[in-house]
Amino acid sequence: MKRWTHWLGVKSPHAADYVPSAPAQTGDLCIQYLGTAGFVISQDGHYVVLDPYVTRPDLTTSLTQPLVPNAALIQRLIPRANDVLIGHAHHDHILDGPDLCKQTGARLIGSSSTVHVGIAAGLPPEQLVSTEGREDIASGSWTVRGFPSRHGKIFGRIPFPGDLHAPPPWPARMHQLRHGLVLNWLVDTGKLKVMHIDSADFIDEELQGHRCDIVCLCAIGRQARPNYVRDVVRYLKPRWVIPCHWDTMITPIESVPDLLPGVDLPGFIEEIKAAGATPLLTPILGHQRFS
Numbered sequence: 001m002k003r004w005t006h007w008l009g010v011k012s013p014h015a016a017d018y019v020p021s022a023p024a025q026t027g028d029l030c031i032q033y034l035g036t037a038g039f040v041i042s043q044d045g046h047y048v049v050l051d052p053y054v055t056r057p058d059l060t061t062s063l064t065q066p067l068v069p070n071a072a073l074i075q076r077l078i079p080r081a082n083d084v085l086i087g088h089a090h091h092d093h094i095l096d097g098p099d100l101c102k103q104t105g106a107r108l109i110g111s112s113s114t115v116h117v118g119i120a121a122g123l124p125p126e127q128l129v130s131t132e133g134r135e136d137i138a139s140g141s142w143t144v145r146g147f148p149s150r151h152g153k154i155f156g157r158i159p160f161p162g163d164l165h166a167p168p169p170w171p172a173r174m175h176q177l178r179h180g181l182v183l184n185w186l187v188d189t190g191k192l193k194v195m196h197i198d199s200a201d202f203i204d205e206e207l208q209g210h211r212c213d214i215v216c217l218c219a220i221g222r223q224a225r226p227n228y229v230r231d232v233v234r235y236l237k238p239r240w241v242i243p244c245h246w247d248t249m250i251t252p253i254e255s256v257p258d259l260l261p262g263v264d265l266p267g268f269i270e271e272i273k274a275a276g277a278t279p280l281l282t283p284i285l286g287h288q289r290f291s
């Protein structure tokens, strides 16, 4: 397994480099990559967090133990959130969401399965928003909207499929967190539109005709979806694509990450360019700013 920086010559951030919640220039949209499929999108004091997963238990813990969110790490790395959007209820997308909501007072927004996880973790009803997608939800002066989607196949199959029909045990084990309805989230600030695709599949009819400026695009499993990158760019016509979900997600978040075998990150970047968009490869905990 090779470290991704060996291929790309990109410096990965370490704890000493990290400046928590660096303020954006007034009016800039700031997108911070949290690793896995996690992002913080912020502007002028409004913070929308997607799929936070900074706890990153190691492989043995992930496979054998109930997964306990690291509350102190969440508080240090994600000090602010107004709304937390969940793409699907697998552990690597939802684990830190409820704790982040408890710490910040943010709402946890996602499928009914996501809401069951929020209930299991002890969130009160006023901090839980269930959606089946295709509806605009106000987030401050922004609008967020879920687009029904599909989970990608990993090594030929969809892991832990199905819905949660009741709150799971909490803390939960990996297999107890079924993905539920998968949602691609569109965050519309009124000036820029950001689409978050947190798994390597989608429903063509749902995305067609919804132009956006920036796509946060999952790299794991893209080979299982023919023309995945090409069709995302063709439908959404983004100017920029931020790759995500390319590392093993079992290393501590402030260590140099390991590239997930089979992801072919350089090939992913070339596909983004060939489709006509600009890739913005972003180190974990790194930022991109848009004015």
Ligand SMILES: [Zn+2]
Pocket: 088, 090, 151, 179, 199
């Ligand atoms: Zn998943």
